[in-house]
Amino acid sequence: MIPDQWYAVMASSEVKPGRPVGVVRFGRRLVLWRDEKGDVACLDGTCCHRGADLAAGRVEGGHVHCPFHGLRYAADGRVVAIPANGLGAEVPENFRVRPWLAVDAFGFIWMFYGKPADAPDDLPMFQELRRGFPYAERLEVWDVHYSRAIENQLDVIHLPFVHSNTIGRGHKTVVNGPVTKWDADTLTFYVKNEPDRGQTPQTADEMEDWEQLNSLQYRVPNLWQNRISDDLRVFAAFAPIDDEHVKIYLRLYQRIVRVPVLRGLVCALGNVANGVILHQDRRVVLTQRPKKTELQMGENLLRGDRPVIEFRSRRDELKRAAEER
Ligand code: FES
Ligand SMILES: [Fe+2]
Known part of the structure; x- marks a missing residue:
């Protein structure tokens, strides 16, 4: 924590x-x-x-x-x-x-x-989700430390394997970059996965078009969002229960449909779909050992794990800074 x-x-x-x-x-x-x-x-x-x-x-x-x-x-x-x-x-x-x-x-x-x-006055909520953005929510408890659940949302490599019939369709197994950018306590990362045609993946520096790509964000300490569009976001908060449990608050924010009854329906349906995707993740994440992550823990990470490494580094840095205070 x-x-x-x-x-x-x-x-x-x-x-x-x-x-x-x-x-x-x-x-x-x-x-x-x-x-x-x-x-x-x-x-x-x-x-x-x-x-x-x-x-x-x-x-x-x-x-x-x-x-x-x-x-x-x-x-x-x-x-x-x-x-x-x-x-x-x-x-x-x-x-x-x-x-x-x-x-x-x-x-x-x-x-x-x-x-x-x-305590600072300001809360770490993503600015644009603070007002006027309706959402539907689902809650569930996973038997892992919150770090594993967050890292799953930062993992751009797993999509074609864990979500092969949903958001990971298309066998896009080759991971370019990913580009990662910190702005204060918000990490934004950009995903550009492609099918394997024998090409060498681009490094983050070789990627030129990254600003046009789909971006996701992690906000210290326990928030995440997938910025699908200005009016559509998948969001999650990861509430730490203890070293082996986290409660996930998954939300679908949407303001594409503004008619009140329809709006509720679209939020709810989107949320069901998100639940299906989340359970594809859960199947694998609950098998990870150890249940909690650290900066140095003997895992063999890949270049594509950059957002996970950024998360671990920042968490470690903030924990150490707090110890020194
Ligand atoms: S009043 Fe709380 S235990 Fe006695
Ligand atoms: Fe996933």
Whole structure:
């Protein structure tokens, strides 16, 4: 996990008003809830009294109440009342759990994986998907670290093998480039695969027409999109559960069809198709070992793996920079 980053960790719809919800993210048991205004709070979910799961409790007056002995927690992680001591009694300092900064935006719950005071204001959502771009969504959990799931989306070599009857039709096994470009924390890469006619693949430097090619993007730390056109995107957020699990939020964004009923239908149908493609990936990715990737891990990478290498390098660089702070 890269520290000190905003991560899309849940869909907004997964945190309902009036009751707490428990999830595991970053290997931690968390509790989330909404206050009266609808703002989201997020704490470590294990009660500091005797370890019960706060998510099994209830929400009242903007606080989450532990189901076991009723300790009441505020959004900053402090216990504000211990019923057994009398509601008016002072609460000792050590009655608290770790708070996490969380906000609801663009249909996601974003959590800052770091100290709340270090969080930048801006969220890493792709700029053009922030407003006015309808989408349909599907959610699924894969039994791999989020790095494997992201790398699958950066993998331009696998298309004719894994997706031979869908997006990888045409036996385009030879991989030119690919060209990769970083702009701040966004990696854009351009795909130009061709059938094998005995030609030597072009290096990224030899490719002249790359700006006209289909481009895909990875945004640090856990977002990806395929920019099919200005009005059509396949998007995914990869929420890290723990070292062996990731929850994928796959979205089809489209604004080609703007008539409301049809728009919903097109989004939904597109999303079904994306699900088929995702499951072709899942079949193979779940077999990869180890389940988590690192910059140096003894794999034999190819030139065509450039986007994967860029991802690993940037992740490693950011992790090391965070350790040194
Ligand atoms: S375990 Fe939570 S109040 Fe006792
Ligand atoms: Fe794929």
